[in-house]
Amino acid sequence: MSSPTRLPVTFTVNGEQREAWVFPHDSLLDVLRDVLGHHEVRYGCGEGVCGTCTVLLDGEPVSACLLLAVQADGHSLLTVRGLSSGGELHPLQASFLRNGAAQCGFCTPGMLLTAWALLQRDPRPSRERIRRELVGNLCRCTGYTKILDAVEEHAAEGIGGHD
Amino acid sequence: MVAAPFGYECVSSFEEAAQALQRRGEDAKVIAGGQSLVPMLNLRLARPAWLVDINPVGAGPIEDHGGYLRLPALTRHRAIEESDVVRRRCPILAEAAARVGNVRTRTRGTIGGSLAHADPAAELPCVAVALGAEVTARGPDGARDVAAGDLLVSYLTTTLEPDEVVAEVRVPTLGPRSGWSFLEMSRRSSDWMVVGVAAVVELDDDGTVAAGSVAFGGVAERPWPVPAEVLADLLGAAPEEALLQRVAERAAAMLHPDDDVHASGQYRRRLAAVLGRRALAEAAARARGHGGSAP
Numbered sequence: 001m002s003s004p005t006r007l008p009v010t011f012t013v014n015g016e017q018r019e020a021w022v023f024p025h026d027s028l029l030d031v032l033r034d035v036l037g038h039h040e041v042r043y044g045c046g047e048g049v050c051g052t053c054t055v056l057l058d059g060e061p062v063s064a065c066l067l068l069a070v071q072a073d074g075h076s077l078l079t080v081r082g083l084s085s086g087g088e089l090h091p092l093q094a095s096f097l098r099n100g101a102a103q104c105g106f107c108t109p110g111m112l113l114t115a116w117a118l119l120q121r122d123p124r125p126s127r128e129r130i131r132r133e134l135v136g137n138l139c140r141c142t143g144y145t146k147i148l149d150a151v152e153e154h155a156a157e158g159i160g161g162h163d
Numbered sequence: 164m165v166a167a168p169f170g171y172e173c174v175s176s177f178e179e180a181a182q183a184l185q186r187r188g189e190d191a192k193v194i195a196g197g198q199s200l201v202p203m204l205n206l207r208l209a210r211p212a213w214l215v216d217i218n219p220v221g222a223g224p225i226e227d228h229g230g231y232l233r234l235p236a237l238t239r240h241r242a243i244e245e246s247d248v249v250r251r252r253c254p255i256l257a258e259a260a261a262r263v264g265n266v267r268t269r270t271r272g273t274i275g276g277s278l279a280h281a282d283p284a285a286e287l288p289c290v291a292v293a294l295g296a297e298v299t300a301r302g303p304d305g306a307r308d309v310a311a312g313d314l315l316v317s318y319l320t321t322t323l324e325p326d327e328v329v330a331e332v333r334v335p336t337l338g339p340r341s342g343w344s345f346l347e348m349s350r351r352s353s354d355w356m357v358v359g360v361a362a363v364v365e366l367d368d369d370g371t372v373a374a375g376s377v378a379f380g381g382v383a384e385r386p387w388p389v390p391a392e393v394l395a396d397l398l399g400a401a402p403e404e405a406l407l408q409r410v411a412e413r414a415a416a417m418l419h420p421d422d423d424v425h426a427s428g429q430y431r432r433r434l435a436a437v438l439g440r441r442a443l444a445e446a447a448a449r450a451r452g453h454g455g456s457a458p
Contacts, residue, residue, distance in 0.1 A: 004168040004169075004170070024168070024169055024171030024214065025165070025168050025169055027165075027166070027205075030165070046164040046202070046205045046206075047205065048201070048264075048267060049265075051267070054267065060270045061266055061267050061270055062267050062270055062271055063198075063267045063271075065201075066197055066201040066271070067197070067201075068171075068194075068201070068214075070171060071218060114266060117266075118266075132352070133266055135351075135352050135353050136264070136267055136353050
């Protein structure tokens with residue numbers, strides 16, 4: 001059996017370089033929340049199913065509960081806090097607000113990041129494509145229709161993929 | 164839920180991975196995408212003493228070698244799903260990759276990891292068995308090739324030695340007269356299949372069946388290839404609905420799936436007959452239309 005020792009990791013979170021000493025078994029989710037204070041990344045299921053801990057790793061959505069913090073070493077992370085800038089909501093967030101797409105709000109960061117990453121790939125996705133992409137983000141308020149409306153409306157504004 | 168402590172070693176080649184596995188002994192596990200392993204760690208269903216992380220090895224491009232595609236073991240599902248060469252040359256693999264888990268699973272999950280994990284309800288092993296894919300396993304003393312059907316033994320069990328790691332996967336390409344179908348039934352669209360089927364049908368000039376291969380997932384302890392003697396009924400015959408139904412029902416009748424929380428064994432067998440018929444029909448229709456087009 002190994003004797004666990006902490007390892008140094010360095011990654012950027014929302015453009016800012018962060019360092020931490022982590023055990024190999026620490027999840028990225030625990031390190032982001034408990035060490036670095038990113039409480040917008042949320043613990044839901046711990047199995048990669050619910051999507052509340054979604055972060056973007058080099059621009060791609062991943063479950064922070066299934067990534068070891070050591071595996072994020074040298075990579076770039078985006079949390080929902082990195083979407084807005086200077087106190088201004090990102091237009092996708094504004095669309096969520098307009099459409100009433102957040103109820104309790106627990107799933108919202110994961111929904112926003114997954115939708116944002118989709119719009120980088122496909123700025124004008126069909127409703128079916130949005131639905132399929134968001135299938136791994138659960139909303140227990142069951143507010144799915146408004147969430148699809150919000151992403152679709154934002155995409156129709158034609159500004160997805162330009163920020 | 165928090166994983167129990169383990170030691171961690173990063174390697175930058177499959178040779179190093181095999182050496183690390185040999186050095187660490189049987190309590191070491193390879194981590195690739197981690198989309199099946201890490202949930203098991205978090206739930207403490209698995210408690211390895213060491214993890215050997217092969218992610219730094221990286222994945223080179225998917226290569227077209229004519230009769231087959233060569234996929235580095237660390238090729239992510241998302242890369243397969245979106246690859247032009249896969250969609251053109253082996254569209255059934257792209258379709259199956261697109262059905263794996265959710266977008267985060269596909270961002271991280273790898274084809275080598277999926278085969279080494281050997282979940283009988285997983286999409287890629289089902290296609291690998293149907294097509295007769297081959298795997299290269301790297302051990303401390305060199306590499307060996309093994310057919311996917313011989314790699315996969317039972318639930319989460321393969322013929323890999325404890326110090327072997329999957330290095331690459333070779334998947335046969337589909338010819339111009341071949342049609343394909345990958346269908347699955349799952350409770351929610353990101354779930355594992357209750358039953359899934361991968362089918363390829365090749366037609367002759369006169370529209371009769373020249374060759375066929377079919378494998379089912381979710382119905383046994385590993386992906387189940389329909390025996391050649393059952394598919395032989397198709398050979399030389401026109402792929403008409405009644406014939407396809409008879410073949411699918413004969414194959415399904417050979418199954419004895421287990422009951423579990425998702426479905427009864429009886430329901431699974433019925434699904435296999437229905438999905439088998441639909442898959443054969445879709446594959447034959449695509450073969451007629453030279454419809455090997457991407458999903």
